[in-house]
Amino acid sequence: MAKFIIEPHFRLQEWVAEEKGYFKDEGLDYEFHELVRSTDGKHHDKGDKVGAMQSLEAGRKSDVSCACHWTVNVAASKGHGKLYGDLYSVSPAGIFVAPDSKIKTPADLAGVPVSVGYQSGSHYATIQALEQFLKPEEINLVYSDGMLFARMEKLIDGTAPAVNLFSGPYYFAEQLGFRKVIDTTFMMATMIHGNPDQEDLRKFFAALRRAQRDIDLRPELYTHYYKKEFPERFHAKMDTRRWGPGERLVFEPYTPEVFKESREWIAERGIFPDGNLGAGQYEQATVSLM
Numbered sequence: 001m002a003k004f005i006i007e008p009h010f011r012l013q014e015w016v017a018e019e020k021g022y023f024k025d026e027g028l029d030y031e032f033h034e035l036v037r038s039t040d041g042k043h044h045d046k047g048d049k050v051g052a053m054q055s056l057e058a059g060r061k062s063d064v065s066c067a068c069h070w071t072v073n074v075a076a077s078k079g080h081g082k083l084y085g086d087l088y089s090v091s092p093a094g095i096f097v098a099p100d101s102k103i104k105t106p107a108d109l110a111g112v113p114v115s116v117g118y119q120s121g122s123h124y125a126t127i128q129a130l131e132q133f134l135k136p137e138e139i140n141l142v143y144s145d146g147m148l149f150a151r152m153e154k155l156i157d158g159t160a161p162a163v164n165l166f167s168g169p170y171y172f173a174e175q176l177g178f179r180k181v182i183d184t185t186f187m188m189a190t191m192i193h194g195n196p197d198q199e200d201l202r203k204f205f206a207a208l209r210r211a212q213r214d215i216d217l218r219p220e221l222y223t224h225y226y227k228k229e230f231p232e233r234f235h236a237k238m239d240t241r242r243w244g245p246g247e248r249l250v251f252e253p254y255t256p257e258v259f260k261e262s263r264e265w266i267a268e269r270g271i272f273p274d275g276n277l278g279a280g281q282y283e284q285a286t287v288s289l290m
Contacts, residue, residue: 003029003030003031004028004029004030004031004063004196004197004200004203004204005030005031005033005062005063006018006023006030006031006032006033006062006063006064006204007032007033007034007062007065008034008228008229009065009066010148010166010167010168010229010246010247011066011089011091011167011246011247012211012215012222012223012225012226012245012246012247013208013211013212013215013247013249014032014208014211015222015225015228016211016214016215016222016225017207017208017210017211018032019225020210020211020214022206022207022208022210022211023203023204023207025207026203026204026206026207027203028200028203028204028207029200030200030204033062034228062193063192063193063194063196063200063201063204064084064190064191064192064193064196064201064204065081065190065191065193066089066188066189066190066191067120067121067188067189067191068091068120068121068124068125068186068187068188068189069088069186069187069188069189069254069258069262070121070124070262070265070266070271071119071120071121071124072188072189072190072191073189073259073262073263073266073285074263074266074272074277074278075191075278076191076278076285076286077263077277077278077279077280077281077284077285078276078277078278078279079278080191081191081192081193082191082192082285082286082287083189083190083191083192083254083259083285083286083287084189084190084191084192084201084254084286084287084288085253085254085255085282085286085287085288086205086251086253086254086288086289086290087190087205087249087250087251087252087253087254088187088188088189088190088250088252088253088254089187089188089189089190089247089248089249089250090185090186090187090188090247090248090250091121091166091167091185091186091187091188091246091247092166092170092183092185092244092246092247093121093122093125093164093165093166093170093183093184093185093186094164094165094166094170094180094181094182094183094184094185095109095114095126095129095130095162095163095164095180095181095182095184096155096162096163096164096165096170096173096178096179096180096181097155097161097162097163097178097179097181098155098158098161098178098179099177099178099179101161101162101179103161103162103181104181105133105181106129106130106132106133106134106181106182107133107134108181109130109133109134109139109162109181109182110134110138111138111140112140112161112162113140113141113142113160113161113162114126114130114139114140114141114142114162114163114164115142115143115145115146115151115154115155115160115162115163115164116141116142116143116151116164117143117146117147117148117151117164118143119271119272120147121166121186121188122148122164122165122166122184123141123143123271124186124266124271125164125184125185125186126139126141126164126184127139127141127269127271128184128186128265129182129183129184130182133182136269142160145160145163148165148166148167148169149169149230149231151163151164151165152165152169152172152173155173155178156173156176156178162181164184166184166186166247167226167246167247168226168229168230168243168246170246171223171226171240171242171243171244171246172230172234172237172238172243174242175238175239175242175243176237188247189254192287198289201289202289205251205289208249209249209251212248212249215245215248216245216248219244219245220241222245223240223241223243223244223245224240226238226240226243226246227240253288253290254286256282259282259285259286260282263277263280
């Protein structure tokens, strides 16, 4: 039987479970691949209109990955994997501007270019947050500034007026004094790739549950793991002792009702220009270990 492939993805849980031996304790026969390395961060700079959906369409080598729930919902419906229905997570996120920016409130973002990742969590979450304050035509999303690290760097360099950030870059921007204009915290979902053994999946998630408990209890012991995924050029300025725990795993179901409501929200806003959201059948798009 092939080894279970694990790749961390912008959160602490896999790093904690690996370092503390939880995968081994569960009896999981696995390989830990550091896809996101502390080098130049170029792995995530895919260019204009290339984001989480395009990454899932291209295929991922790990047995389990994650992305915003909107994209995983649609990707699973299109047959690019299975949405794991027994778990979701919540990722802190927000739209940041420079300390001296004239943008003080969400309403001030009318017409202002906001850098997001195309069909990624920041894309959907920015719309979801700003539509409380702005008309659709006033929300100006920019995809050409690149994925997470690229747009964070443009915010730091002063070449992007407003940027949606999550995970480590969210905390780094806070540390450097950038102002959060509005919170855009969003739900993440888990994607199963290929046909991994169900018992291996059970072991994997059991290890993550233990890691989540550790993070909840003593988050300050584990925020140093963010450096594992940050480009080295930022390390000298990072003080991860000041950072928060980031994405939190919630061991509750991503229900058929949530699945349906999310698809309707996506369709109403035309986020997929061709209108193709896949088959839309919860039972066909999900897998459960319950």
